[in-house]
Amino acid sequence: MKSLSEILALAPVVPVLIIEDLAQAVPLARALVAGGLYALEVTLRTPAALACIERIAGEVEGCEVGAGTVLNRHMLDAVEKAGARFAVSPGLIESHSFTDSEVPLLPGIATATELMAGLALGYDHFKLFPANIVGGTGALKAFASPFAQAKFCPTGGVTLANAPDYLAQPNVVCVGGSWVAPSDAVKDGDWRRIEDLAREASRLA
Ligand code: 3PG
Numbered sequence: 001m002k003s004l005s006e007i008l009a010l011a012p013v014v015p016v017l018i019i020e021d022l023a024q025a026v027p028l029a030r031a032l033v034a035g036g037l038y039a040l041e042v043t044l045r046t047p048a049a050l051a052c053i054e055r056i057a058g059e060v061e062g063c064e065v066g067a068g069t070v071l072n073r074h075m076l077d078a079v080e081k082a083g084a085r086f087a088v089s090p091g092l093i094e095s096h097s098f099t100d101s102e103v104p105l106l107p108g109i110a111t112a113t114e115l116m117a118g119l120a121l122g123y124d125h126f127k128l129f130p131a132n133i134v135g136g137t138g139a140l141k142a143f144a145s146p147f148a149q150a151k152f153c154p155t156g157g158v159t160l161a162n163a164p165d166y167l168a169q170p171n172v173v174c175v176g177g178s179w180v181a182p183s184d185a186v187k188d189g190d191w192r193r194i195e196d197l198a199r200e201a202s203r204l205a
Pocket of ligand 1: 016129155156157158176177179
């Protein structure tokens with residue numbers, strides 16, 4: 001199993017996916033991989049999400065499928081069973097019951113206090129969330145000096161237009177965003193459009 005830092009280094013953007021229909025999971029993942037995005041976050045926001053993770057893990061070569069919106073230990077165990085290679089949560093649970101999982105977790109933080117709690121638990125990679133609301137690149141610059149060991153995947157309000165500013169920060173390893181898989185394109189099965197969006201995102205540096 002790859003480490004979280006290896007997974008987050010696979011591409012500049014981690015697509016945040018909301019998949020309603022299990023039949024969309026494999027073609028969607030293949031379009032994103034064809035476009036050059038290799039770490040995919042399937043959020044646990046639909047009844048199909050766990051089955052989508054299982055399907056992508058089993059059928060799509062060349063990507064690491066992760067689970068997003070993991071809010072508790074029960075969900076973490078479920079995504080591990082489904083074959084997720086990483087997990088993402090919007091916030092930090094201040095408990096070691098999350099850190100002993102086989103599946104590496106990217107916890108969300110929004111403040112220095114949460115960051116300190118996460119570092120104390122042993123995490124070194126964090127999702128800055130919701131990035132645009134909690135200070136954006138200004139917050140990342142402010143965290144860089146006191147928290148030199150912390151690396152970030154800012155997510156929430158990140159777009160093709162502002163992603164380069166985030167990616168230019170030395171403490172940013174990648175960004176997360178839903179813009180590469182718009183809901184109308186997923187619904188319509190417009191995999192060509194999604195592949196093009198992924199390719200554009202994969203060329204960000
Ligand atoms: C989310 O949890 O939905 C992610 O933060 C994605 O945010 P975005 O839709 O602003 O990219």
